[in-house]
Amino acid sequence: MAYESVRGMRDILPDEADYWTRLEATIRKIARRFNYREIRPPLVEHTELFSRGIGAATDVVNKEMYTFPDKKGRSLTLRPEATASVVRAYVEHGMTTQDPFQKLYYIGPMFRYEKPQKGRSRQFHQYGVEAIGSLDPSLDVEVISLAWSLMHELGLGGLSLRLNSIGCAADHERYREALRAHFAPHIGSMCEDCQRRYDDNPLRILDCKNKICQPYIADAPGSTEHLCDDCADHFERVKELLDQLGLDYVVDPHLVRGLDYYTRTVFELTSKDLGAQDALLGGGRYDDLVKMIGGPDTPGVGFAGGMERLILVLKEREEQVMEHRIDLFLVTLGDAGRTLALDLSNGLRGEGLSVDLDYRGRSFRKQMTQANKLSARYLLVLGDDEATSKKGKLKEMDSGEETEVALSAEEIMRKIEPLSD
């Protein structure tokens, strides 16, 4: 093999790409229903944006970023997630004063240097929404509701939404202390990672899956026990609204998330159809992020979802590849037929039909085979006879029926309803 793709980065070939375009279309449709508008930030940002925004102590920033110097020695990073970029764009383009309430969504590749495995690659794709500029709990709920709508639209089952509130920055501090107090007597017998986390960020201990740590984590205090009045009220309101809308969730007082910018509401949607990488999407509030990045004090809420994992589920469910049909195949015989075919195909494509013909000088028989393989809906044989008479037989491939047709783009269009695309 002369060259191989870079580790953890794979080609999406046409058969699979059909699933991707469909998934993207569904995401756009749902985003539109909730009136979120697309934003496309660059894939590369100044490293500092991520190390400050996401948090220097997180795994993502610590060991998973694709960071490199550019030709002038500036440190750049391929984005490991998009929220920081969206917020940067929000501030950079003056939305803070011009139109401070923004509902945005994005779709695109992200990069994290991790060990690849099922549902996790180094270049992967996320979609996500960000609602910036309001502290209203109904906005938290809208974002969650959007997530549910998307899953519903995709027909995904076996889902569960875990929900929690980790409070504001002041609450974090109190909670961290409470956790340290709780773990202090046991920390010596807990895993190495947790011993490090104990100092760095004890919240992260709650994510530990190590068996030896489980018993101590199980009876650790929940974050909701340390919420200030405002945060507690906010959380109550979120839950009420979710109930009111009939959106299922389970409160998990130990749910904390991997990125430092989260405040108050955090949530995670998992699927039991996915194995080890079961998180479909995750998100929450980030009321301090805009300020952290240099903007005015502005709250926000959003989530990001992994697309590879959705594709995995969608493909598994459908078994065979998506049907890919063309409207018309032109079989050509001789120079006159070919000239006619080139002319007609041009006209018909202009009318919006998907038309193809042979470009490899293949025999009549092989052209028929090709038409078949392309699942052409209709077929037209063009030879000397057709070239002189300007009439042909339009064959419907599924039924085998043939109908006489005048050989002009207009007449042929009249006989074929294009596939809706």
Add this chain to the structure above:
RNA sequence: GGGAGUGUGGCGCAGGUGGUUAGCGCGCUGGGUUGUGGUCCCAGAGGUCGCGGGUUCGAGUCCCGUCGCUCCUCCCA
């Protein structure tokens, strides 16, 4: 980062204890006389057996290393 498995033509696989020209299915190409397909028949192309060392008279087959992939763990999307 830790653990396990795996790597043979485009894809899916065979190739007991090492022995001559590496097979099969699908796919691909051509043909079954350039006017009608999906079936069928015939022929053919395509592999430095992931890569690099080593053992041996001889290695796809044994050993070491390396890279990739897969799964678990970890983390997350």
